[in-house]
Amino acid sequence: MDMKFFAGLLQVLVPCLYAAAVALYAVSFFGKTPGVDRAKSFLLLATIAVHVVYLVIRTILFDHPPITTVFEIMTILAFSIAVAYLYIEKRTRTGSTGFIILSLALLFQTISSLFIRDLTEIPEYLHSLVLGFHVSAALLGYTAISLSAAYGLLYLMLYHEIKSSRLGVVYTRLPNLETLETMSHKAEAFGFVALSVAIVIGVVWLPRVFAQFSYWDPKLVGTLVIWALYAVGLFAKRLLGWQGRKTMLIAIVAFAIVVVSMMVINRYLSGFHTFH
Amino acid sequence: MNLVQIGISHHTAPVEVREKMWLSADEVREALRGFKSRGVGECVLISTCNRTELYAVGAGDGTADSLRRFLTETKDTGGEVQAGHFAGATDAEAVSHLFAVAAGIDSMIIGDIQILGQVKEAFALSQETDALGPVTNRLMQAALHVGKRVRTETSICEGAVSVSYAAVELAGKIFADLSKKTALLIGAGETGELTLKHLSSKGIGQIKIVNRTREKAESLAAAFGATVAEFDARFDALRGVDIVITSVSGPPHVLSAADLHRVMKQRANQPLFIIDIGVPRNVEPAARKIDNVFLYDIDALGAIVDRNLGKRKAELPLAETIVREETAAFLDWYNSLQVAPTITEFRDALEAIRREEVERNANRFRPEDRELLDIVTKRIVNKILHTPTSVLKQSAEDPASTRTLLRIDVLRELFGISRNGRAKHE
Numbered sequence: 001m002d003m004k005f006f007a008g009l010l011q012v013l014v015p016c017l018y019a020a021a022v023a024l025y026a027v028s029f030f031g032k033t034p035g036v037d038r039a040k041s042f043l044l045l046a047t048i049a050v051h052v053v054y055l056v057i058r059t060i061l062f063d064h065p066p067i068t069t070v071f072e073i074m075t076i077l078a079f080s081i082a083v084a085y086l087y088i089e090k091r092t093r094t095g096s097t098g099f100i101i102l103s104l105a106l107l108f109q110t111i112s113s114l115f116i117r118d119l120t121e122i123p124e125y126l127h128s129l130v131l132g133f134h135v136s137a138a139l140l141g142y143t144a145i146s147l148s149a150a151y152g153l154l155y156l157m158l159y160h161e162i163k164s165s166r167l168g169v170v171y172t173r174l175p176n177l178e179t180l181e182t183m184s185h186k187a188e189a190f191g192f193v194a195l196s197v198a199i200v201i202g203v204v205w206l207p208r209v210f211a212q213f214s215y216w217d218p219k220l221v222g223t224l225v226i227w228a229l230y231a232v233g234l235f236a237k238r239l240l241g242w243q244g245r246k247t248m249l250i251a252i253v254a255f256a257i258v259v260v261s262m263m264v265i266n267r268y269l270s271g272f273h274t275f276h
Numbered sequence: 277m278n279l280v281q282i283g284i285s286h287h288t289a290p291v292e293v294r295e296k297m298w299l300s301a302d303e304v305r306e307a308l309r310g311f312k313s314r315g316v317g318e319c320v321l322i323s324t325c326n327r328t329e330l331y332a333v334g335a336g337d338g339t340a341d342s343l344r345r346f347l348t349e350t351k352d353t354g355g356e357v358q359a360g361h362f363a364g365a366t367d368a369e370a371v372s373h374l375f376a377v378a379a380g381i382d383s384m385i386i387g388d389i390q391i392l393g394q395v396k397e398a399f400a401l402s403q404e405t406d407a408l409g410p411v412t413n414r415l416m417q418a419a420l421h422v423g424k425r426v427r428t429e430t431s432i433c434e435g436a437v438s439v440s441y442a443a444v445e446l447a448g449k450i451f452a453d454l455s456k457k458t459a460l461l462i463g464a465g466e467t468g469e470l471t472l473k474h475l476s477s478k479g480i481g482q483i484k485i486v487n488r489t490r491e492k493a494e495s496l497a498a499a500f501g502a503t504v505a506e507f508d509a510r511f512d513a514l515r516g517v518d519i520v521i522t523s524v525s526g527p528p529h530v531l532s533a534a535d536l537h538r539v540m541k542q543r544a545n546q547p548l549f550i551i552d553i554g555v556p557r558n559v560e561p562a563a564r565k566i567d568n569v570f571l572y573d574i575d576a577l578g579a580i581v582d583r584n585l586g587k588r589k590a591e592l593p594l595a596e597t598i599v600r601e602e603t604a605a606f607l608d609w610y611n612s613l614q615v616a617p618t619i620t621e622f623r624d625a626l627e628a629i630r631r632e633e634v635e636r637n638a639n640r641f642r643p644e645d646r647e648l649l650d651i652v653t654k655r656i657v658n659k660i661l662h663t664p665t666s667v668l669k670q671s672a673e674d675p676a677s678t679r680t681l682l683r684i685d686v687l688r689e690l691f692g693i694s695r696n697g698r699a700k701h702e
Contacts, residue, residue, distance in 0.1 A: 158449070162446065162449060162450065162570055163564075163570060165572070165576045165579065165580075167580065167583070175452075176448060176449045176450055176451060176452050177449065177450050178450065178451050178452035178453075178547070179452045182452070241544045242544075243544060243545045243546055243547070243568065244545065244546075244547060244567070244568045245568065246545075246567075
């Protein structure tokens with residue numbers, strides 16, 4: 001089987017596998033089917049494994065990691081969401097929120113598979129594997145902190161239901177408050193570590209590629225300031241022993257700040273983060 | 277079918293009468309032996325604090341009346357239990373009734389799970405005393421199957437339907453691992469103690485008891501393996517506690533909003549679940565507004581129970597459909613235990629095998645020997661059929677006897693002859 005054909009096959013297979021996983025998680029959430037619970041995690045793991053193969057094959061075929069166009073980045077984003085979710089599911093042993101989050105992964109992967117182009121001609125510096133790791137770490141980081149915000153939101157919804165005695169679907173289906181909070185915290189920690197790794201790789205690698213690079217570049221400064229704020233926030237929560245609702249609100253707000261600031265920085269300050 | 281059912285339940289008799297008719301496991305064994313010695317072919321006796329029911333097949337010399345009389349005589353009830361307290365059914369209706377009971381839809385609270393275990397126990401007791409036969413064996417297995425189906429295919433057993441369970445369910449939605457949590461009971465009383473008991477069975481880590489009278493606290497603590505704290509020191513006790521149950525009679529408030537504000541600061545705002553069972557309320561309602569405090573009084577818990585009961589009632593049609601399906605399946609099976617169709621289907625099954633093998637091997641023989649092959653194989657089949665068929669024909673003289681039913685059931689099972697005549701292994 002020639003590699004190009006195999007890559008094309010996976011391009012179709014991967015979103016189908018995500019769709020099947022989302023279906024299983026949805027069935028598990030809405031219905032009473034005991035066998036499905038074990039099958040769904042296994043299917044997710046299989047899907048991620050196949051996705052890894054897909055990413056590797058594309059990298060070999062086109063001589064660069066799939067991070068140079070929006071649609072290439074989307075497949076990695078889908079992958080990141082799936083991996084981050086699986087990590088959380090394993091650590092907290094609850095799979096009931098899977099279908100909402102995996103639907104995000106399915107969405108990104110579907111769009112990617114539909115519109116992705118097979119490019120071999122890209123700027124020289126984008127051929128770097130290190131860049132691949134940088135982008136992956138950053139994507140994993142963003143994915144994780146958005147999951148952290150998602151669980152924070154679910155926590156607040158359940159908290160509100162229990163506090164006001166208006167118990168609805170959220171009360172019946174979701175895991176308990178303590179678990180939601182743990183999931184959010186773990187995702188936040190994972191995300192912070194991943195973003196830190198991305199920043200470190202970027203700071204070390206950049207000067208070797210761009211001659212006009214300056215450590216005072218506003219993008220870099222902005223990124224480091226936000227990172228520092230985030231680190232301070234995390235340690236403050238730990239030190240002060242904050243609990244529950246307040247920390248969940250902070251997770252959501254922090255996520256919003258990080259995402260908005262990265263968008264602002266990328267849009268208005270041109271610099272090393274713009275490609276083709 | 278010769279199946280007779282008589283029973284006493286919350287539909288037919290008040291609790292004092294039902295209690296009188298409760299039989300312990302030993303009493304059930306004795307009663308079953310008594311029935312068998314009076315010529316009853318097969319019998320099963322289900323006895324719980326809310327119902328006592330007898331299912332009998334081939335009632336010997338007895339009618340429903342005499343069965344009932346013997347049953348009431350086994351308990352020295354002094355005439356308090358009367359005929360009017362019993363209800364009964366026969367054949368298909370009795371089957372349907374048993375299945376409804378096993379499904380938990382005939383109980384006082386819909387979706388009762390306990391009853392299935394009690395039906396299982398009755399099954400075991402009949403097995404022990406040799407009181408089972410082909411019909412009751414199949415009937416009880418089918419009843420357990422109905423219970424299982426209703427439990428897995430409907431939500432009729434879900435949701436707390438008592439105040440104490442509702443409280444425990446809430447605890448499970450707030451906290452992840454109850455075994456790492458501590459509960460505190462302030463006061464005493466049936467509901468409060470029941471809630472604590474449920475928490476205990478869910479594996480709650482530690483329990484503390486507080487009461488205005490120290491002796492009362494100590495006796496409760498002994499029952500739960502808990503520690504005691506002074507009533508006046510209850511705020512200090514609250515510091516290390518995650519769940520509080522207050523069940524104190526009379527004003528003033530046991531816990532005020534200001535008290536709780538202070539306590540929450542001392543506990544670094546860890547979530548606190550307060551179950552206020554007192555009437556009037558023991559905890560100042562304003563405390564509800566405090567961050568990470570979840571306060572539920574008896575009305576709020578009652579609202580949860582009402583909501584869940586409504587949801588269970590909505591599942592009734594689904595459960596009733598399952599009961600109907602399984603009743604039809606059971607009747608189908610029973611009707612297959614007739615002698616004539618069994619003989620026909622047995623013959624057909626063997627003939628099908630004969631024909632298939634002849635076809636398969638026909639080309640090993642010369643065409644002129646084909647007829648001979650047919651004759652010889654037919655003779656073999658007829659010889660095999662001869663004894664079973666004539667024994668069955670003899671049994672047809674007593675078609676509903678346990679022996680006949682057993683023979684037909686075993687024959688069908690051993691030869692894989694299903695209801696519509698096709699061999700099961702095909």
